[in-house]
Amino acid sequence: MSIETNSKAIKLFKSIGNINDSYIDEAEVADVAAKIAKRKRVVKYSAIGAAAASVGITTAVLLLRSRRARTRTITTVIESIPEFA
Amino acid sequence: MEDQIILDMYFAREESAIIETKQKYGQRLLNTSMNILNSYEDAEECVNDTLLKAWDAIPPTRPTSFGAYLAKISRNLSINKWESGNTIKRGGGTIPLLLSELEDCIPASGGLEEEWEMSFLTETINEFLSTVNQTARVAFTLRYFHGESIQSISKQFKISESKTKSILFRVRKKLKIHLEKEGII
Numbered sequence: 001m002s003i004e005t006n007s008k009a010i011k012l013f014k015s016i017g018n019i020n021d022s023y024i025d026e027a028e029v030a031d032v033a034a035k036i037a038k039r040k041r042v043v044k045y046s047a048i049g050a051a052a053a054s055v056g057i058t059t060a061v062l063l064l065r066s067r068r069a070r071t072r073t074i075t076t077v078i079e080s081i082p083e084f085a
Numbered sequence: 086m087e088d089q090i091i092l093d094m095y096f097a098r099e100e101s102a103i104i105e106t107k108q109k110y111g112q113r114l115l116n117t118s119m120n121i122l123n124s125y126e127d128a129e130e131c132v133n134d135t136l137l138k139a140w141d142a143i144p145p146t147r148p149t150s151f152g153a154y155l156a157k158i159s160r161n162l163s164i165n166k167w168e169s170g171n172t173i174k175r176g177g178g179t180i181p182l183l184l185s186e187l188e189d190c191i192p193a194s195g196g197l198e199e200e201w202e203m204s205f206l207t208e209t210i211n212e213f214l215s216t217v218n219q220t221a222r223v224a225f226t227l228r229y230f231h232g233e234s235i236q237s238i239s240k241q242f243k244i245s246e247s248k249t250k251s252i253l254f255r256v257r258k259k260l261k262i263h264l265e266k267e268g269i270i
Binding site: 015 | 113183191207214226227
């Protein structure tokens with residue numbers, strides 16, 4: 001990168017620091033939403049794990065059986081398992 | 086705690102406002118500063134300086150978006166610290182990589198060169214960002230405002246790293262065209 005290009009890139013980089021607050025807030029919400037989605041997945045799999053443990057099988061086995069039953073929601077995952085039928 | 090309540094504490098000159106601010110925004114500010122400086126000590130110093138600046142400015146300032154207000158202060162302080170040279174010596178931060186990417190946005194020079202006036206640049210960037218879709222805009226903000234890594238952005242969007250790179254590449258190209266149209270060369 002030439003000195004001139006570097007100088008312009010730095011100015012551009014600094015200018016980005018003054019973009020509209022709404023864009024910064026928007027990115028923040030996206031970040032938070034991703035973390036909430038991750039927490040929901042953790043909660044979902046925790047419930048499945050608890051259900052699996054209650055009948056003495058692993059989460060992996062429970063999910064495998066549910067996949068065979070072609071189910072996706074947590075309720076149908078659990079209900080699809082013979083032990084819970 | 087709601088931002089308006091925290092801001093009321095600043096106006097009442099209650100020092101617990103600083104504690105509440107750090108609790109709510111400290112980690113986010115630290116992450117951005119760390120992305121830029123790659124030094125925990127320097128990043129923490131920037132966060133503390135941000136809180137001090139906020140305390141000095143509020144009141145009379147009452148930001149409409151407190152989070153964005155703090156993020157901008159912290160980012161500017163981090164860049165200043167990077168420019169001071171100490172962080173470069175320690176080989177820190179993602180700024181060199183981000184600058185090399187932003188080089189894609191710099192229109193080819195030719196003829197009479199306009200001075201890159203900062204406020205006009207910002208206005209142009211804001212105008213540009215209003216024209217792109219939300220995913221591209223958020224990716225651009227996360228990468229070039231917050232200095233987030235490609236890996237981090239990919240995880241947040243639940244897409245591959247190559248897809249993220251592709252999104253950012255297209256946005257940079259579009260920004261270059263936009264800057265050329267605005268006569269910034």
